[in-house]
Amino acid sequence: MDNHPTEYNASSAETERLKALYRYQILDTPADPSFDNITLLASKLLNVPISLISFVDEHRIWSKSHHGVEVQEYKRIDGLCATTILNNSPYIVENASTDPRSCEHPLVTQVAGVRFYAGVPLTVENRFNIGTLCVIDYKPRELSASEIETLKLLSKMVVDVIELHVSQLKINDLNKTLKTSEHYFRSMFDQAGVGVSIANAKTGEFVQTNQKYLEIIGYAADELKTLDLMLITHPDDVEKQKVMTRALLAGEVTEYHLEKRYIRKDQTCVWVDITCTALWMAGDSPTHHLAIVQEITDKKLAELALKENEERWSFALEGSNQGVWDLDVVNHKIFLSPRCKDMLGYPQDEISTDMDAWLKLIHPDDLPCLISARADALCGNTRSFENEHRKLSADGSWKWVQVKGMVVSRDISGAPLRVIGTYTDISQRKQIEAQVLKLAHFDSITNLPNRTLFLERLNQEIEKTRQSKTSLALMMLDLDRFKEVNDSLGHHQGDLLIKITAQRLLACVQEKDTVCRLGGDEFTIIFSELSDGDYVHTQANKILEAIAEPYQLGGDLAYVTASIGIAVYPVDSSNADELVRQSDQAMYASKNSGKNRYAFFTKHMEESALQKLNLANHLRSALAKNEFKVLYQPIVDLNNMQIRKAEALIRWQHPDMGIISPADFIPIAEDTGLIVEIGEWVFKQAVEAIKTCRQHVHP
Known part of the structure; x- marks a missing residue:
């Protein structure tokens, strides 16, 4: 341990303490009886030979009053007064020569040095300990609790005297200021x-x-x-x-x-x-x-003229059903006209002028877009801004409003100061737009997504499935015997059957799946994010069973079934249009296989469909190119073995594909309507054949 006491090292807190000490202007002032009386009283009450009122400066300890010893100041060293000011409670050293806190202090180590020390900090402004009231003895001793309280009370008396001293200084300053003020007042009064x-x-x-x-x-x-x-x-x-x-x-x-x-x-x-x-x-x-x-x-x-203008504007705005707002950008305060609050159903005094409170009424999903549009105008990127968003009404509902705003004032650096604008209630317009949008994207009978929205959803789900690296199934469903029910029971009952079918389909699928009506009796279902390969099989059987249940259509009972085709992404295709075409081909395959069943798309179906399309294209020109011929199958009477009649059989001799069976092209002719034209041609050929036959057999 260092044998020499160290000087006190000032800190930021010490700097503030010293400032407080200097504010009181008490250092190096003459002796004052008010302080001397307290040190005398301290020595007598506590029966000690020495009492001091000292103030701790940066490098010294200066005594304002000293009883029993002639000391004006000494170097600031830790251990006695310099340590007392570090705490807000009494600092007592019963035997300074043995106490490690003070044993090396010069006042202790000298001949006839200090043995007993008790000090209390002098606290001003409730925080700064600028000095001490201390009592000292040349022999070790103790202080009782009551003596400690006495010392504390005496320290408060010292602080009161200090404050009185400061008050007198202030009075002196005030008197000087008063005289100066009187002079200034007279000059200002006159001028x-x-x-x-x-x-x-x-x-x-x-x-x-x-x-x-x-x-x-x-x-x-x-x-x-x-x-x-x-x-x-x-x-x-x-x-x-x-x-x-x-x-x-x-x-x-x-x-x-x-x-x-x-x-x-x-x-x-x-x-x-x-x-x-x-x-x-x-x-x-x-x-x-x-x-x-x-x-x-x-x-x-000017105010009267402005008031007249405001009244005219107010009248005009009330007629236009618009609210007006005025934003103080610097203070973030907004003025709202009565109409702004009326359109949301709020009392005039309910919404504060704080801009944040007004912004909290905006729907969270709409707020970023508004902030961005407003920021462009505030920065000067745009002359004005316009935005449509939802605001929370007093009744808890969301109301659509249109806001328009323009910066009308900027400071010298170009920073915005003031923005004014209008609010317009556009809820009715939004309702109409929503209705139009619904009509454009939803089926009016079932409220299911229509063909337009179906294609949007399908592309969206394909993209999600691609990112999640799962699979997706598209189911195409067509009702069997619907036309029969619709024609026999009427369109109203047919619409009811379609509506019930939609309800049954929704009951069969999960929330993540999408059910759509393409039109007529045709529906689609998008099964997204598939992880179970058997899921679509299970759902298809479930749907077939649900559709096959009887339909109670008012007083009538109807039965229909469904033919279902299924295509899978990305196994069959990665393109939405191709998936639709493939599921449609699979659906027709189910229908041709006996109906009330489902089929997954296969490449054979696609090849068969392409072959049929190719045949249909060639079929349209086959008559003109004279590619058909009629063969006659004789029918013999077994009783006399004579030919009684003949069956006309059509054959198609294609120049590239050879002879094409009627089983392949007749169904196509029936689907395309060419069967009528072909039938007339066969009939004419048969009549000509009969005519020729009669001429040769019975000339």
């Missing part, structure tokens, strides 16, 4: 750019006025002695002037602010802004009134 008057509070007589006040009211100074203030006040303003004056005299207010009109000596009217303050020279009641008067005639005329 002020506003009218100033001092009047007797009880009589109303003018005690003093400046030249500007006389110019405002139009009277000379000597005329004021007999002038009644109320006589030069406009008749319409007399009553409010009296009310304000009575309140000031009664002590209800110490100051009032008033705008009123004076009638000048030349009978012209002048608007003034008055701030009147009560002055107390003595006693409990004000003795004088100080009035600061500023002419505001031009301002009032």
Whole structure:
């Protein structure tokens, strides 16, 4: 351990403490009996030879009062007073020569040095320990609890004397300031750019006025002695002037602010802004009134003109059903016209002017877009901004509004200061748009997505499935015997059957699956994010069973079944249009296989479909190219073995594909409607054959 006491090392807290010490201006001041009496009292009450009132400076400890020892100051070293100020409680060393905190202090190590020390910090401003009151003895001893309390009470007396000292300093400063202020006041009073008057509070007589006040009211100074203030006040303003004056005299207010009109000596009217303050020279009641008067005639005329304009604008806005808002960008405050709040159903005093409170009423999904649009205008990227969003109404519902805004004021650096704009209720328009959108994307009978929305959803689900690396199944469903039910029971019952079918399909699938109606009796189902290969089989059987259940159509009972085709992404195709085509081919395969069943798309189906399409294309030109021929199958009477008649059989001799079986092209002819034309041709060929036969057999 270092054998030499170390000097106190100042910190930021110490810097503040020293500032407080210097504010009290007590260092190096002459002796004061008020302090000396306390040190004398401390020695007597605590029976000690030495008492000190010391102040701890940066590098020294200076004694304001010392009893029993002649010491004015000594170097600041830890262990005694320098340590006392570090705590807010008494610091007691019963035997300084053995106590490690103080044993190396110079006042302890010297001959006849200090043995007992007890100090209490002198705390000012409730936080700064600027000095100590301490008692010292040359022999070790203890302090009782009551003696410690006595020392603490004496320290408070010291602080009171210190504060009294500071108060006296302040009084001295105030006296100096007062004299200076009186000089400044006289100069300002006479040269002020506003009218100033001092009047007797009880009589109303003018005690003093400046030249500007006389110019405002139009009277000379000597005329004021007999002038009644109320006589030069406009008749319409007399009553409010009296009310304000009575309140000031009664002590209800110490100051009032008033705008009123004076009638000048030349009978012209002048608007003034008055701030009147009560002055107390003595006693409990004000003795004088100080009035600061500023002419505001031009301002009032401008305000009246502005008010007229605002009334006209207000009338116009009310007629347009728009609300007006005015944003103070710097203070983040917004003014809202009554219409802004009315359209949302809020009382006028319910929404504060804080912009954040207004923004909280905006639907969270709409807020980013509004903030972005507004930011572009604030930054100057756009001249104005426009946005449509939902706002929370007083009844808890969301109401659509259109906001338009424009920056109308910027500071010298270009930063926005003020933005104004309008709010318009567009809820009805949005409802109509939603209805139009629904009609464009949803089936009117079932409320299911229609073909347009189905294709959008299918592309969306394909993209999601691609990203999740799962699979997707598209089911195409066509009702069997629906046309029979629709034709026999009527379109109303047919629509009801379609609606019930939609309900049954929705009941069979999960929420993530999409059921759509393409039109007529044709439905589609998108099974997305498939992870179970058997799921689609299970769902297909479930749907077939549900559709096969009887339909109660009013008083009629109907039965239909379904033919289902299924294509899988990405196994069959990665393209939405191809999936639709493939599921459609699979559905027709189910229908051709006997109906009330389902089939998955296969390449054979596609090849068969392409072959049929190719045949259909060639079939349309086969007659013109004379590619058909008719063969006749004789029918023999077994009784006499004579030919009684013949069956006409059509054959298609294609130049490239060879002979094509009727089993392959007749169904296509029936589907395309060419069967009628082909049938007529066969009939004509048969008639010609009969005619030829008769000519040869029976000439």
